[in-house]
Amino acid sequence: MENTAEMKFSKSHEWVLFDGDKVRIGLSDYAQDQLGDIVFIDLPDEGDEVIKGESFADIESVKAVSEAYSPITATVSAINEELMDSPELINSAPLESWLIEVEGVEEIEDLLSADEYKKFCEESEEA
Structure with missing residues (x-):
């Protein structure tokens, strides 16, 4: 999925893809690159609510444990x-490896x- 034109991104480095009734959320290529080799992921349960700006997943890499917001x-x-058994898929295909699918979406402002998003990442690296 090299075509990112339909994706939206957050400043905390997650991507969002709206596809009809389905909305998928994953980690950006920039995020997985910063994390390094991902070895474990802890995702929420179906039916859980995720709230804009709050952590919904723990991601462990060889470098550190991080959160997805x-x-x-x-x-x-x-x-x-699939990611529960093979979290490394996020490293090899971050834009195909969605973490969660959600419904009842609210608060979509501030997505890039x-x-x-590319400009935001470039500016972050320069700072």
């Missing part, structure tokens, strides 16, 4: 079970387009 408020309708 929800870019929107919604209810978890599915988790990517792919171009805006």
